[in-house]
Amino acid sequence: MSYSKQLLSHNTMRIDAKCLGIIPIFDLRNIHKILVEGLSPLRVIGGGSNILLTSDINAYVLKNEIKGIEIIDEDAEQVLVKVGGGENWHQFVMWAISHGLGGIENLALIPGCVGAAPMQNIGAYGVEQVDTFHSLIAVDLKDGISQTFYKEDCNFGYRESIFKHEAKDRYFITHVMYRLQKSPTVHVAYGDIQNWLDQYNISVPSIRDVADAIMAIRKSKLPDPAVLPNTGSFFKNPIVPLAHLNELKESHPDIVSYQVDDQHVKIPAAWLIERCGYKGKRYGDAATHKSHALVLVNHGNASGKQMMEFANEIAGAVKAQFGVEIVPEVNLW
Numbered sequence: 001m002s003y004s005k006q007l008l009s010h011n012t013m014r015i016d017a018k019c020l021g022i023i024p025i026f027d028l029r030n031i032h033k034i035l036v037e038g039l040s041p042l043r044v045i046g047g048g049s050n051i052l053l054t055s056d057i058n059a060y061v062l063k064n065e066i067k068g069i070e071i072i073d074e075d076a077e078q079v080l081v082k083v084g085g086g087e088n089w090h091q092f093v094m095w096a097i098s099h100g101l102g103g104i105e106n107l108a109l110i111p112g113c114v115g116a117a118p119m120q121n122i123g124a125y126g127v128e129q130v131d132t133f134h135s136l137i138a139v140d141l142k143d144g145i146s147q148t149f150y151k152e153d154c155n156f157g158y159r160e161s162i163f164k165h166e167a168k169d170r171y172f173i174t175h176v177m178y179r180l181q182k183s184p185t186v187h188v189a190y191g192d193i194q195n196w197l198d199q200y201n202i203s204v205p206s207i208r209d210v211a212d213a214i215m216a217i218r219k220s221k222l223p224d225p226a227v228l229p230n231t232g233s234f235f236k237n238p239i240v241p242l243a244h245l246n247e248l249k250e251s252h253p254d255i256v257s258y259q260v261d262d263q264h265v266k267i268p269a270a271w272l273i274e275r276c277g278y279k280g281k282r283y284g285d286a287a288t289h290k291s292h293a294l295v296l297v298n299h300g301n302a303s304g305k306q307m308m309e310f311a312n313e314i315a316g317a318v319k320a321q322f323g324v325e326i327v328p329e330v331n332l333w
């Protein structure tokens with residue numbers, strides 16, 4: 001069978017790179033067939049909203065198209081939902097809200113597929129997918145055997161999981177199970193959400209109000225990849241020891257930070273990048289967004305190599321000025 005090799009329309013940074021073939025996967029049989037045929041090496045892709053293609057890819061790319069949202073267990077307080085890894089994440093959030101089920105409304109409008117959500121433990125506005133995660137089913141691409149991973153197996157952290165480290169490129173996540181609440185508590189601690197609710201005089205917000213707030217904020221702040229190609233936050237927000245923050249405060253008294261634990265704080269990478277003069281800066285077609293320094297954008301024909309050179313320059317400037325390492329959140333292919 002001949003497969004398309006062009007990854008241009010499969011990555012939201014719109015990098016024009018090729019692979020050995022893009023193979024749609026609708027069910028387990030498709031995966032087993034690929035393994036029997038001995039096609040290798042293999043990579044997995046969902047919506048391509050968190051990858052940077054640094055060059056052509058010497059691998060077959062399995063495109064997750066496994067669909068389905070099914071309630072598999074239920075009690076008075078919660079439901080257990082099994083979701084196909086190829087379902088669109090935002091559509092799943094909308095499904096949950098339309099069924100009055102809470103827990104993932106703060107994650108509205110995150111691009112990509114459900115199967116990729118555990119990969120970096122997606123998070124936004126004070127909520128992470130680990131908060132509702134129950135388990136996932138993944139096929140080991142070495143032997144085709146399906147395994148169940150529970151929370152304790154995944155080593156979830158801030159934009160982290162084993163699937164970004166020791167289990168990288170080994171598994172195809174086919175389904176994810178989430179526990180959603182019938183009488184949810186809403187999370188509105190992030191200032192932008194509260195401001196939006198105040199603007200509309202909403203004092204007791206529903207899960208739909210929270211999702212509406214977040215969708216409106218995101219649309220006003222973030223570039224739409226369909227209009228200006230990007231992968232969201234390019235770098236992770238660095239977590240540094242409190243002592244380092246206190247040193248930085250001497251020369252930068254207005255530095256922004258959020259407490260992580262007794263000894264550590266998170267500094268918004270956007271703040272550091274902006275202070276280094278990189279907000280809205282352009283390097284050929286590679287640039288940082290004019291209103292969000294953490295979002296690298298492709299103004300047209302940037303190659304993955306150019307994007308990476310620009311990203312390295314930014315990280316170098318932040319290190320030189322603040323002594324803080326910022327590392328890519330995006331997966332480098």
Ligand code: FAD
Nearest residue numbers: 046047048049050112113115116122123124173231232331
């Ligand atoms: P892809 O980019 O296709 O893949 C990402 C990685 O996961 C790859 O390494 C791939 O091999 C692996 N992978 C994908 N599917 C599978 C699978 N089924 N099994 C095994 N491995 C797999 N992220 C956040 O956390 N919070 C945000 O608020 C957020 N906002 C964003 C806003 C914008 C505008 C954009 C463009 C991105 C944003 N992101 C955010 C990043 C991105 O949307 C998420 O990381 C999302 O989960 C990626 O899904 P995807 O299907 O596009 O993954």
Ligand code: NAP
Nearest residue numbers: 123124125126189190191192221222231232233237258268
């Ligand atoms: P923001 O609200 O301007 O805040 C900047 C950073 O400060 C955020 O990254 C956030 O860290 C942190 N922060 C803000 N308020 C906080 C609070 N009350 N408690 C703890 N930390 C706080 O950020 P933004 O860029 O507009 O993004 C809003 C949310 O969407 C954030 O959660 C962000 O992570 C998420 N987002 C993620 C991506 C991505 O690609 N990963 C892209 C766009 C937006 P956290 O990142 O830890 O939340």
